[in-house]
Amino acid sequence: MGPIDLAQVQAELDARHDRDLYLHLETTTGSYTALGPEKLPPVIAFVRNATVRFDRAMVTGEGPYRVGLKLHGGWVYAQGLTDYTVNERGELLLAGHDAEGNLRVALQLSERPFRE
Amino acid sequence: MSILPPPPERIDHLVEGMTLLDPSAEDGLLVVLPHPDDESFSSGGTMALASDAGVPVTYLCGTYGDMGRRMGSPFFATRESMRDVRERELAEACEILGARYELLGMRDRMVEFEDRREVAGRVREVIERLAPSTVITFYPGHAVHPDHDAMGLATKLAVEGLTKRKPQLLGVAVGDRQQLRALLGPPHVAVDIRSVRQRKLDALRAHRSQTEMMFLRWAKQLEEDEQTKAFRQEMLTVERFYRLNGVVGPSG
Numbered sequence: 001m002g003p004i005d006l007a008q009v010q011a012e013l014d015a016r017h018d019r020d021l022y023l024h025l026e027t028t029t030g031s032y033t034a035l036g037p038e039k040l041p042p043v044i045a046f047v048r049n050a051t052v053r054f055d056r057a058m059v060t061g062e063g064p065y066r067v068g069l070k071l072h073g074g075w076v077y078a079q080g081l082t083d084y085t086v087n088e089r090g091e092l093l094l095a096g097h098d099a100e101g102n103l104r105v106a107l108q109l110s111e112r113p114f115r116e
Numbered sequence: 117m118s119i120l121p122p123p124p125e126r127i128d129h130l131v132e133g134m135t136l137l138d139p140s141a142e143d144g145l146l147v148v149l150p151h152p153d154d155e156s157f158s159s160g161g162t163m164a165l166a167s168d169a170g171v172p173v174t175y176l177c178g179t180y181g182d183m184g185r186r187m188g189s190p191f192f193a194t195r196e197s198m199r200d201v202r203e204r205e206l207a208e209a210c211e212i213l214g215a216r217y218e219l220l221g222m223r224d225r226m227v228e229f230e231d232r233r234e235v236a237g238r239v240r241e242v243i244e245r246l247a248p249s250t251v252i253t254f255y256p257g258h259a260v261h262p263d264h265d266a267m268g269l270a271t272k273l274a275v276e277g278l279t280k281r282k283p284q285l286l287g288v289a290v291g292d293r294q295q296l297r298a299l300l301g302p303p304h305v306a307v308d309i310r311s312v313r314q315r316k317l318d319a320l321r322a323h324r325s326q327t328e329m330m331f332l333r334w335a336k337q338l339e340e341d342e343q344t345k346a347f348r349q350e351m352l353t354v355e356r357f358y359r360l361n362g363v364v365g366p367s368g
């Protein structure tokens with residue numbers, strides 16, 4: 001996984017349009033924020049292996065980046081993306097990391113279900 | 117100060133009012149927690165002391181820790197590689213601690229949403245098969261992370277459902293020390309782990325994706341107030357537990 005290249009990520013998104021795909025979408029503060037100095041409650045959400053099909057997809061911004069997928073009747077959105085890779089299973093993995101390497105947001109698309 | 121501070125000569129103030137547990141005198145030790153690395157943080161010294169004395173030690177790990185936020189520092193794991201990365205780290209840490217491990221294979225963060233009785237039943241099967249004299253888990257309701265609480269509760273239910281010999285059940289509480297003591301009183305049982313503190317540190321280091329940043333901070337002395345230093349020193353000196361047998365906790 002390395003820094004997002006807008007043209008390459010756009011090409012990877014375009015190659016996946018109008019097909020049934022499995023989505024992993026996630027954002028997380030981590031589970032231990034309540035133990036931090038500000039004692040904030042954790043905020044975590046994820047969707048894993050929902051199926052989506054999109055007409056249009058775009059990656060944009062000046063970094064960290066945003067991705068929007070226009071679905072048949074809905075949207076998928078993620079902000080704060082910094083890095084990407086296509087792994088050995090052909091899955092497109094986009095992630096946003098903070099300066100210490102912690103994951104803050106992830107948007108992933110796969111033709112096969114992600115491991116349960 | 118190096119990452120491994122010299123051990124304190126006296127530990128009386130850390131174990132006041134607690135029964136000292138000698139892990140080498142156990143007939144078998146089973147640790148039941150949800151994530152790879154929970155075992156090293158909470159019980160690594162106790163596990164090493166037991167295995168050094170020939171006591172069979174098993175870590176029953178609920179999940180692969182595959183929804184972790186820490187990816188290494190700098191990051192080297194992805195959400196999809198995390199499962200394999202963390203199982204390899206777990207295998208290495210358990211080898212350092214002299215323990216074998218088994219995985220229940222649940223998805224990280226989802227333990228509380230599984231059927232509680234089914235999870236308890238799976239834990240009970242392992243307890244019946246291994247017949248440990250002591251089981252360590254999280255103190256349900258006092259362990260911060262929902263997976264911790266759920267795994268602790270399932271393990272408590274598992275022990276309560278045993279029809280034959282019940283092992284001693286010890287609980288790890290997590291969070292602000294003062295608050296925990298106000299709620300629960302001091303822990304009941306303490307293990308002096310000074311002689312194996314390097315092993316505990318090595319096991320923690322084996323969980324690289326999760327602990328690399330902590331070690332970097334320690335090495336650079338970043339964010340090291342007196343409280344953090346004291347916490348680190350205590351973590352490498354004693355491991356403390358509450359007796360959970362007979363404790364009335366969250367309902368099953």
